[in-house]
Amino acid sequence: MVTEPNNWGRFGPDDQRGTLNLLTPSVVLDALRSAVSGEVLSLAMPIRGATSSPAPGTVPHLPGRPLPQHFMSVDGGDYAAGARPIGAGLRVADDALIVTHHGTTTHMDALCHMWSGDELYNGHPAARVRSYGATRCGIEHVGGVVARGVLYDVPRRLGLDHLPAGHRIPAELLEEIAVPRAGDVAVIRTGWPLVWERSREEYWSGQPGLSAEAGRWLAAHDVAAVASDNAAIGGLDARGLAEEPIEDDLHLLLLHRHGVHLIEMLWLEELAAAGRTEFVFVAAPLRIEGGTGSPLTPLAIL
Numbered sequence: 001m002v003t004e005p006n007n008w009g010r011f012g013p014d015d016q017r018g019t020l021n022l023l024t025p026s027v028v029l030d031a032l033r034s035a036v037s038g039e040v041l042s043l044a045m046p047i048r049g050a051t052s053s054p055a056p057g058t059v060p061h062l063p064g065r066p067l068p069q070h071f072m073s074v075d076g077g078d079y080a081a082g083a084r085p086i087g088a089g090l091r092v093a094d095d096a097l098i099v100t101h102h103g104t105t106t107h108m109d110a111l112c113h114m115w116s117g118d119e120l121y122n123g124h125p126a127a128r129v130r131s132y133g134a135t136r137c138g139i140e141h142v143g144g145v146v147a148r149g150v151l152y153d154v155p156r157r158l159g160l161d162h163l164p165a166g167h168r169i170p171a172e173l174l175e176e177i178a179v180p181r182a183g184d185v186a187v188i189r190t191g192w193p194l195v196w197e198r199s200r201e202e203y204w205s206g207q208p209g210l211s212a213e214a215g216r217w218l219a220a221h222d223v224a225a226v227a228s229d230n231a232a233i234g235g236l237d238a239r240g241l242a243e244e245p246i247e248d249d250l251h252l253l254l255l256h257r258h259g260v261h262l263i264e265m266l267w268l269e270e271l272a273a274a275g276r277t278e279f280v281f282v283a284a285p286l287r288i289e290g291g292t293g294s295p296l297t298p299l300a301i302l
């Protein structure tokens with residue numbers, strides 16, 4: 001059992017979708033009214049295979065995580081070497097991608113991604129997360145997310161390009177920008193991905209992120225999901241570790257205790273430049289049965 005405030009049992013004893021349950025048809029219809037211009041922006045980082053040639057360099061990722069592997073399975077070289085076309089004059093290019101979800105690309109965390117003790121969100125037994133897949137709280141339970149997005153552009157609010165590594169965003173600052181409604185997706189910009197091109201060492205020297213107090217504030221406002229351009233929603237120290245005491249860890253607070261799905265490693269620069277705080281947020285993870293997460297291309301409809 002968890003003793004901190006939580007959503008266990010709130011959406012039913014068998015629930016595996018957490019606060020995504022707040023996205024009822026009427027909430028979704030209301031969210032769609034947040035689109036004004038119809039412009040569509042991708043909030044995803046590019047996936048650049050480690051085998052890319054010519055290799056233009058990597059995109060932001062956590063140290064020690066295997067980079068995406070992108071392979072061509074059939075390409076023009078095969079036909080140049082005499083491969084048989086697949087029909088009269090028909091030639092095909094095909095490829096394959098191997099990607100670990102949580103450290104190298106824009107992704108969504110399933111509710112089985114992190115826990116402490118023996119239970120996942122809602123008391124599901126952690127022993128159901130096995131090498132063959134998670135038979136509770138896997139990413140396939142998400143379906144699609146269509147919600148009102150609220151951009152918390154914290155560096156802009158503070159007059160900075162990006163937050164420093166040690167910055168822990170207070171709830172008060174979020175409140176100054178906007179108070180979320182139930183079912184909103186809170187999108188937190190730290191600007192930290194901008195550091196990558198300047199220096200990998202600096203990018204890995206720690207990461208700015210939400211304070212535990214801000215996480216509690218978002219959970220208390222019943223957000224449907226929390227998304228950020230950092231890698232852990234909360235901050236990371238120079239060793240890439242969360243520094244909070246366990247009750248303040250953002251993954252445990254939001255994902256484990258409140259069933260709030262997390263979306264990490266977003267690319268928010270175009271959205272920030274558009275200057276809009278409210279928009280329609282759309283995202284759908286791959287239907288990976290038993291998956292701990294999924295690569296994701298979230299969209300903002302302005």
Ligand SMILES: N[C@@H](CC(=O)c1ccccc1NC=O)C(=O)O
Binds near residue numbers: 251
């Ligand atoms: N998306 C990251 C999150 C992360 O890095 C993290 C989350 C909570 C506490 C510590 C973390 N750092 C681990 O390397 C991951 O799943 O590894």
